[in-house]
Amino acid sequence: xxxSSSSRSEPSIRVAVSTVIVALRRHPDTGAxxxxxxxxxxxxxxxxxxxxxxxxxxxxxxxxxxxxxxxxRETTNxxxxxxxxxxxxxxxxxxxxxxxSIVYWALVHQDEASSVxxxxxxxxxxxxxxxxxxxxxxxxxxxxxxxLRNKMSYSRIAQAFLGDRFTLAELRGVYEAVLGRALDPANxxxxxxxxxxxxxxxxxxxxxxxxxxxxxxxxxxxxxADNGPLQQGKKPKNR
Amino acid sequence: xxxSSSSRSEPSIRVAVSTVIVALRRHPDTGAxxxxxxxxxxxxxxxxxxxxxxxxxxxxxxxxxxxxxxxxRETTNxxxxxxxxxxxxxxxxxxxxxxxSIVYWALVHQDEASSVxxxxxxxxxxxxxxxxxxxxxxxxxxxxxxxLRNKMSYSRIAQAFLGDRFTLAELRGVYEAVLGRALDPANxxxxxxxxxxxxxxxxxxxxxxxxxxxxxxxxxxxxxADNGPLQQGKKPKNR
DNA sequence: ACAAAAGTGTTCAAGTTACACCCATGC
DNA sequence: GCATGGGTGTAACTTGAACACTTTTGT
Numbered sequence: 001x002x003x004s005s006s007s008r009s010e011p012s013i014r015v016a017v018s019t020v021i022v023a024l025r026r027h028p029d030t031g032a033x034x035x036x037x038x039x040x041x042x043x044x045x046x047x048x049x050x051x052x053x054x055x056x057x058x059x060x061x062x063x064x065x066x067x068x069x070x071x072x073r074e075t076t077n078x079x080x081x082x083x084x085x086x087x088x089x090x091x092x093x094x095x096x097x098x099x100x101s102i103v104y105w106a107l108v109h110q111d112e113a114s115s116v117x118x119x120x121x122x123x124x125x126x127x128x129x130x131x132x133x134x135x136x137x138x139x140x141x142x143x144x145x146x147x148l149r150n151k152m153s154y155s156r157i158a159q160a161f162l163g164d165r166f167t168l169a170e171l172r173g174v175y176e177a178v179l180g181r182a183l184d185p186a187n188x189x190x191x192x193x194x195x196x197x198x199x200x201x202x203x204x205x206x207x208x209x210x211x212x213x214x215x216x217x218x219x220x221x222x223x224x225a226d227n228g229p230l231q232q233g234k235k236p237k238n239r
Numbered sequence: 240x241x242x243s244s245s246s247r248s249e250p251s252i253r254v255a256v257s258t259v260i261v262a263l264r265r266h267p268d269t270g271a272x273x274x275x276x277x278x279x280x281x282x283x284x285x286x287x288x289x290x291x292x293x294x295x296x297x298x299x300x301x302x303x304x305x306x307x308x309x310x311x312r313e314t315t316n317x318x319x320x321x322x323x324x325x326x327x328x329x330x331x332x333x334x335x336x337x338x339x340s341i342v343y344w345a346l347v348h349q350d351e352a353s354s355v356x357x358x359x360x361x362x363x364x365x366x367x368x369x370x371x372x373x374x375x376x377x378x379x380x381x382x383x384x385x386x387l388r389n390k391m392s393y394s395r396i397a398q399a400f401l402g403d404r405f406t407l408a409e410l411r412g413v414y415e416a417v418l419g420r421a422l423d424p425a426n427x428x429x430x431x432x433x434x435x436x437x438x439x440x441x442x443x444x445x446x447x448x449x450x451x452x453x454x455x456x457x458x459x460x461x462x463x464a465d466n467g468p469l470q471q472g473k474k475p476k477n478r
Numbered sequence: 479a480c481a482a483a484a485g486t487g488t489t490c491a492a493g494t495t496a497c498a499c500c501c502a503t504g505c
Numbered sequence: 506g507c508a509t510g511g512g513t514g515t516a517a518c519t520t521g522a523a524c525a526c527t528t529t530t531g532t
Contacts, residue, residue, distance in 0.1 A: 185512085
């Protein structure tokens with residue numbers, strides 16, 4: 001079988017999946033929400049001992065996205081709220097032996113983030129302060145963060161960081177953490193309220209020493225974002 | 240070598256590249272610029288006789304983008320002005336035998352388009368009126384066109400359709416063909432002129448029976464668009 | 479002179495930003 | 506009461522769409 005009139009041979013190549021996992025947790029110094037990602041330590045050559053993105057090999061009976069989700073569960077025990085293909089890397093010299101890597105990026109919320117078993121092999125790092133990584137993973141992480149920050153402004157993915165119920169201040173905190181700047185609470189409120197991205201509940205917060213805030217939930221009829229050519233069901237919408 | 244702590248085996252998979260090639264040519268009925276794409280006829284099972292995207296197998300010593308460019312030259316004899324990775328498709332059931340396809344999309348300009356040898360195996364089709372394609376290529380084409388239309392509004396890729404020198408009316412024609420609606424000439428002029436995306440030359444058109452138009456050229460310091468995590472040299476800019 | 483496309487000027491509506499101000503709660 | 510964040514109102518500014526108008530060529 002050929003895909004075209006090309007007369008070349010049909011060589012096989014090892015195909016891997018890796019995932020840039022991002023979650024929101026408090027910054028150790030400031031206490032404000034910040035981006036974190038779990039990395040795994042390499043236990044074999046090449047780059048033995050260095051930190052790298054979690055991943056593994058694509059099995060013959062697995063689709064790419066299913067494979068990414070499976071390797072993710074096996075290595076870091078998270079089930080992502082949002083999963084999107086980032087890019088396929090396949091330069092000949094990116095590894096000593098030729099590998100094609102299909103890289104995904106995933107968002108998980110805070111509860112999920114704590115299910116990652118922190119041990120010698122897996123550890124969470126501040127996204128902006130991670131150690132030098134194996135292979136070309138530094139560049140991959142940089143690209144994933146660029147895509148995340150970009151997609152924040154025209155999608156609802158911020159909600160994938162949060163739990164079932166959240167206040168507008170919490171949602172705003174996500175935007176501020178990812179975009180790296182403060183947003184006007186008044187204008188932010190109006191912008192998200194005029195869309196149907198989130199729905200108000202009749203619940204409010206309490207216990208803080210100020211006025212209670214209304215709790216909202218994600219509109220279940222809308223996808224967090226357009227995550228590729230598949231999944232034609234839900235249509236994305238701004239914030 | 241493993242990319243993670245996964246203990247699975249390291250199976251190999253056949254990896255293909257395909258490319259959605261798009262060029263601008265006159266519509267046979269209206270005469271206005273329209274989107275065309277070359278397709279190749281399959282000469283073997285499966286889907287023998289159906290039209291499909293040009294492509295071929297990734298060789299062990301080829302990077303992915305290099306492979307796409309090479310298969311493109313071999314099958315359709317075009318050298319693209321713009322080449323960007325679209326998506327990696329790898330569902331188990333998208334072909335009778337398991338294949339991972341790295342799909343690219345390319346823009347070529349009109350002169351280049353005419354270098355494609357039109358014969359029984361290769362033919363140009365209007366992008367919106369192509370015949371049913373082999374494999375999942377219908378969906379891939381649809382996604383590529385969506386990405387093209389989307390990227391028109393925040394990048395300069397329209398210029399990749401044009402030659403060395405062009406008028407603002409020609410550039411506007413590209414936008415109108417891709418977006419499918421007329422644009423105000425006055426507002427269009429101001430929007431592109433306030434960026435440094437194009438540079439005026441001191442040449443003008445002549446011979447038409449109306450006022451001559453200034454000729455412009457692409458700013459060579461700017462990339463047409465951000466085409467992925469690689470190529471960090473040129474920075475993209477609006478229009 | 480006339481037609482047609484190039485190119486300029488102006489107005490109006492919509493959206494964004496900045497910021498003043500009131501509200502509801504815990505202490 | 507007072508501090509604090511929740512929530513509302515509004516004026517200034519920016520952006521973009523719509524469209525009237527002038528300019529320059531070929532016939």
